[in-house]
Amino acid sequence: MSDNNWVTRQPKLKGESMIWFHGKISREEAEQLLKPWKTGQYLVRDSTHFPGDYTLSVSVSGKVEHYHVIYKDRKLTIDEEGFFDDLAKLVEHYEDDADGLVSNLITPVPKKGYAFKENNVQFHLQNEGWAINRNEIIVGKVLGSGQFGEVKEGEYKSKKVALKAMNESQRNLDPFLAEASIMTQLRHRNLVQLIGVALGNPVYIVLEFMAKGNxxxxxxxxxxxxxxxxxxxxxxxxxxxxxxxxxxxxxxxxxxxxxxxxxxxxxxxxxxxxxxxxxxxxxxxxxxxxxxxxxxxxxxxxxxxxxxxxxxxxxxxxxxxxxxxxxxxxxxxxxxxxxxxxxxxxxxxxxxxxxxxxxxxxxxxxxxxxxxxxxxxxxxxxxxxxxx
CATH class of the missing domain: 1.10.510.10 (Transferase(Phosphotransferase) domain 1)
Incomplete structure (x- = not known):
């Protein structure tokens, strides 16, 4: 029962949420960070030779390819055929399709200091547009229980949803929210769709409703x-x-x-x-x-x-x-x-x-x-x- 037309994903615009953006590092530093050069690992950095442009560095089969990302007419492009409003949209495109690169973008190399601890998972969800207003959620009956707490039926924007609720005995939210963070990276008709996360007490991971159960x-x-x-x-x-x-x-x-x-x-x-x-x-x-x-x-x-x-x-x-x-x-x-x-x-x-x-x-x-x-x-x- 997938009806994704009503799910709005905000654009990724804030640099803090782009864990793959390393700023002013050299070509050599990029290649060191990408070791052991597994196919599909990637990062983005400021261009060394073209100020204002960027470089996309991608590992493939034990080596690294570097692509000049050109800023032109307020758009970003690699091949001057596909143009993107910002880096996040460019990366998202090449995650889904190699489209001329040596590989599609599979595994980001996180920038220095980034780790799933403290509030980083919440930060990631909020800044990439997955946080939703909990006042728009109507909580219904219990459907079952999961690893961290109960799963409930609910309603969001007049659509039936499933709500995974954080057990109050769990003090650390990150292991619970890590599932939602993973789901933000995965979009396929045969994977259950994440709709968003309602932060607060309790925290709800909001999922598409699967009417016929497991x-x-x-x-x-x-x-x-x-x-x-x-x-x-x-x-x-x-x-x-x-x-x-x-x-x-x-x-x-x-x-x-x-x-x-x-x-x-x-x-x-x-x-x-x-x-x-x-x-x-x-x-x-x-x-x-x-x-x-x-x-x-x-x-x-x-x-x-x-x-x-x-x-x-x-x-x-x-x-x-x-x-x-x-x-x-x-x-x-x-x-x-x-x-x-x-x-x-x-x-x-x-x-x-x-x-x-x-x-x-x-x-x-x-x-x-x-x-x-x-x-x-x-x-x-x-x-x-x-x-x-």
Missing amino acids: LLDYLRSRGRAVVTKKQQLDFSKNIAAGMSYLESKKFVHRDLAARNILISEDDTAKVSDFGLAKDDTVMMDSGKIPVKWTAPEAVRKNIYSAKSDVWSFGVLLWELYSFGRVPYPRVPADNVIAYIEEGCRMQSPEDCPEHIYKIMQQCWSFQPENRPTFHRISTQLDSLTPFF
Whole structure:
């Protein structure tokens, strides 16, 4: 139920919020800051040779390319074909599309002194136009509970919304608001849309309302008599498309499961719950891990990547085609990793198409590098449409 026409995003105009703008630094300093030169890392600096202009420095395949950003006729341009009102709009364009650059802009290198601490997350949200007037929110019934507190139904500007509320026992807002900060960077039809954040007491993260709840409950409450094979394939394609986008943006979800997929009024599946999401390959502190959904290298070594998300997607597919059964139904959680390391995998759910089970098996390759990318999975699923 995505209706984004009523969401107004204010332009990013304030330099303080542009974490990738480093001001007067040299070409050599820029290249040092961009090390280890991973593809898509970037920063913007004042031009050394052309006062009043800028330089966009982008890493690709172990080197750095520098682009002259020209200020001309009160607009900014790199190629004198696309013109932008300000640096933020220029960066946003090249985040979405390389459009002639060596890579699209993926990971900003933060300017000196910037970190997610104190009020920086709130500052980021306010200065990039995501703070909304809490007086315009009508709070409704409780829908459930999340990592930090309750999730409530609400209304904002005459539209139904979901409200994630900060638990009053949580004193540090930044971990809670980090999810919203991540969502400001992600825009895709198969990701739950952030509408804004209402600061105050309590703090609300305001999200698009997903009328049919989470996928796990959807499957269990409707079952085989209601959920068709076409719906199952459509849900699979929706989720793979959303994850392919996350993969392209170098984000790792880390908690992909049917419980974290939401269903809209028009039966579109969208990935949600970005509370654990991080950029690129990350290490996670030991703690409570959903072992039955988690890749073996993530459980054993706490190393998460897009390929560990792919493993979880295979488990999610198994949930989808078993109509919400708990994975590894006859294996205790404590024994799951040993079971996997012995070469065992879950059997195909009853009536699951062979093509789908093959994708699950590919996702469950023990070596992460042998698993497919989400882009490949999405392409495979798209090709299955004629079979249903």
